[in-house]
Amino acid sequence: MVQYNIALIGFGGVNRALAQLVAERNEQWQAELGFRLNIVAVTDLNLGSVVSANGIDPRTLVETKFETGGFAKLSGGSAEADNEKVIRHAPADIVAEATFTNPDSGEPAVSHCRWALESGKHVVTTNKGPVALAAAELKMLARRHHVAFEYEGAVMSGTPVIRMAKTTLAGAGLTGFEGILNGTSNFVLGRMEAALGFSAAVSEAQAMGYAEADPTADVEGYDVRLKVVILANELLGGALKPADVSCKGISSLTVSDIETAAEDGCRWKLIGSAARDENGRIEASVAPRRLALDHPLAAVSGATNAISLRTDLLGAVTVTGPGAGRVETAYALLSDIVAIHRAEPARTTKETAE
Helix, strand or coil: CCEEEEEEECCCHHHHHHHHHHHHHHHHHHHHHCCEEEEEEEEECCCEEEECCCCCCHHHHHHCCCCCCHHHHCCCEECCCCHHHHHHHCCCCEEEECCCCCCCCCCCHHHHHHHHHHCCCEEEECCHHHHHHHHHHHHHHHHHCCCCEECCHHHHCCCCCHHHHHHCCCCCCEEEEEEECCHHHHHHHHHHHCCCCHHHHHHHHHHCCCCCCCCHHHHCCHHHHHHHHHHHHHHHCCCCCHHHCEECCCCCCCHHHHHHHHHCCEEEEEEEEEEECCCCCEEEEEEEEEEECCCCCCCCCCCEEEEEEEECCCEEEEEEEECCCHHHHHHHHHHHHHHHHHHHHHHHHHHHHC
């Protein structure tokens, strides 16, 4: 039986959902995927930390209503979250990093990933910051220590984009992409089509849990900009930084703008895009665009995400799916672990040869 010991860094919605999946599906994974997961450590800024070499019952983690510092009540627990100590010294094979995203520095997530890789642990993350701002460094560390740095969920949650484009579309001649990469802004635009003003639509998105108390990162395009950086660098071979991507959000759009577009047979969408020109230069942007109704992204509604990948051989290949959600994003972590598991024989063979 293959068992991976896993440390959860951050215990908000995503890693909590992963723990719930471990509780419910470990036996199924063992039968279908060839491995099971054993949670040996959890840290959370609010709850503290807990480490157990024998494993922590995932049902206890998800069913207990912990108060601040509540992990101290568990065996091996502490009210303090000493992330570096836990990441470096917990008996984990894989670190699942799912803390908040700082769009300027990527911290503390960049350090979390760095500590794990330096300690010879695989990293799976749904965090945009480390991938958009420090991917080159972290990939180098992963190679040096013969471990994996995986981040499928950093762009479209559980909907596969990065791995699909690199594997399934390998050789198709990918030249660019355009996508709806933020469900909150897409929901707001949809509600504005129903004659709601911008502020009222944002308030509704907040009430439904789509938008944060401060929706700036979503509606001004900053969230999409990080995702465009990730995709441009990963899929087009770029070396972009967020400052290289022009960015405009949807806050200046009015109901009148929406209605005029509809009269013209168009629909407004917040589009993140990048393309490589004939000289190899990559141009990338985030901006509201009027799309004709026959455009493959025009019909994408609600909090759904979609991306249209432009290729030489196939033309446009469009992928649509959930771009948010606890379980959906936790699935992205699982998909990364599956990739690590499937690459393990090749990695072990390479290490032996070296």
